[in-house]
Amino acid sequence: MYKVLVTEDSPIVRKILFKLIEDNPYFQSVLCEDLASAREQLESDQSFLAAIVDLNLPDAPNGEIVDVVLSYDVPTVVLTGNFDEHLRHMLLDKGVLDYITKESRYSYMQVVKLIERLRKNLSTKVLVADDSITSQNFLSHFLKKFGFQVQCVNDGVEALAALDADSDIKLVISDYMMPNLDGFELVKKIRQDRRFQDLIFVGLSAKGNSMLSAKFIKSGANDFLSKPFYHEEFFCRVLHSLELQEMMEQVRDAANLDPLTNTYNRRYLFEHGELMLKTGKQTTVVIIDIDDFKPINDTYGHKTGDKLLEAFSMLLKRYYREDMVARYGGEEFVVVSEREYEQVMHITTLFMQKLRELSFTEHSITMTCSIGVSSNNSGSLEDLIDIADKRLYEAKHSGKDKVIEAIAV
Numbered sequence: 001m002y003k004v005l006v007t008e009d010s011p012i013v014r015k016i017l018f019k020l021i022e023d024n025p026y027f028q029s030v031l032c033e034d035l036a037s038a039r040e041q042l043e044s045d046q047s048f049l050a051a052i053v054d055l056n057l058p059d060a061p062n063g064e065i066v067d068v069v070l071s072y073d074v075p076t077v078v079l080t081g082n083f084d085e086h087l088r089h090m091l092l093d094k095g096v097l098d099y100i101t102k103e104s105r106y107s108y109m110q111v112v113k114l115i116e117r118l119r120k121n122l123s124t125k126v127l128v129a130d131d132s133i134t135s136q137n138f139l140s141h142f143l144k145k146f147g148f149q150v151q152c153v154n155d156g157v158e159a160l161a162a163l164d165a166d167s168d169i170k171l172v173i174s175d176y177m178m179p180n181l182d183g184f185e186l187v188k189k190i191r192q193d194r195r196f197q198d199l200i201f202v203g204l205s206a207k208g209n210s211m212l213s214a215k216f217i218k219s220g221a222n223d224f225l226s227k228p229f230y231h232e233e234f235f236c237r238v239l240h241s242l243e244l245q246e247m248m249e250q251v252r253d254a255a256n257l258d259p260l261t262n263t264y265n266r267r268y269l270f271e272h273g274e275l276m277l278k279t280g281k282q283t284t285v286v287i288i289d290i291d292d293f294k295p296i297n298d299t300y301g302h303k304t305g306d307k308l309l310e311a312f313s314m315l316l317k318r319y320y321r322e323d324m325v326a327r328y329g330g331e332e333f334v335v336v337s338e339r340e341y342e343q344v345m346h347i348t349t350l351f352m353q354k355l356r357e358l359s360f361t362e363h364s365i366t367m368t369c370s371i372g373v374s375s376n377n378s379g380s381l382e383d384l385i386d387i388a389d390k391r392l393y394e395a396k397h398s399g400k401d402k403v404i405e406a407i408a409v
């Protein structure tokens, strides 16, 4: 749970902010009505994710609260009654995240949305590629203020190596002119690699050079920024791109994932499993079926059965983390792996062993599973699944809690 400090003397505004913050399951609000109580909170609790502060408080009428909150390193969003360009510059220079005028409920929603973004940024990795150390430091400072995890590299070659080493990087911000591999070549290489198709790429180009911006977009960048850029422009573009990326992920997840187990669904399994086989690499199919699931459902109810399916699939994904795990039917799962056959069998043995050791839910239910395996480097996925399914049938009819292999050549 993340704490958000709200310092606001208007009871109505406090109430609105409280409601909006508490509607978010990750947030808990701490409400203060003046600088003195905010200071007390900051003294006693160092764990605030962010602060929302009013510039005019009874004991701090000239925005004194901003310096106080920033001195505790708490990311700060300022609320004020009127917009003033000079004040805006002054506040942004001090290092506040944003400056929002109290106009309507929408403004307050914007504030809370910004803090939600900050929360998500804490787990969002950004790669900055720029051969200028000054520029790296500037961007890195900017991004860290908004909670991002930042890694800097000096050119496109280093950027590709960093992406290769860390598949969690979500966003690349890259200059165009760099030694070894420039920004255009970098984005082209990124777009050629299926692993990086969802990566957000923002190019940096010199002010007034619209050719560069167009070239970046044509090479595959999602957006570009002209240097020098304004605080708001930078974050509007970066945050907007990330939001689009998240929406795309949500749409894709809804289409590809089984909602109960969060493993891939049958449609995805066949679509992508067939593609895996087309590469000609040896592919192994493991069909896994929970033993005696019906009696568990009958004894403890469907809800407990669902909890078990969730726990079972989490364990599967943990063991077969590099492979495709899909829900094939009720309590039946399919793993498609391109790893060495012996390695897949080793993981399968470890998985079955772990499953025997664990107990689940408040009823301490134990589970075992039966498994059929097949492997090939040609033919269709359907054929491989058919063969593995026959071995699974044998496992079920020869005592369960066992794995039977069939290496088709």
Ligand SMILES: Nc1nc2c(ncn2[C@@H]2O[C@H](COP(=O)(O)OP(=O)(O)OP(=O)(O)O)[C@@H](O)[C@H]2O)c(=O)[nH]1
Residues within 6 Å of the ligand: 260, 289, 290, 291, 292, 293, 294, 295, 297, 301, 302, 303, 304, 305, 306, 309, 329, 330, 331, 396, 400
């Ligand atoms: N709770 C829950 N149960 C499900 C779900 N999908 C399928 N099932 C149940 O899974 C059970 C499967 O039963 P059976 O096919 O007889 O298999 P089994 O009892 O595991 O027996 P063996 O496979 O021979 O070990 C049925 O009771 C289904 O209702 C689901 O999404 N949630």
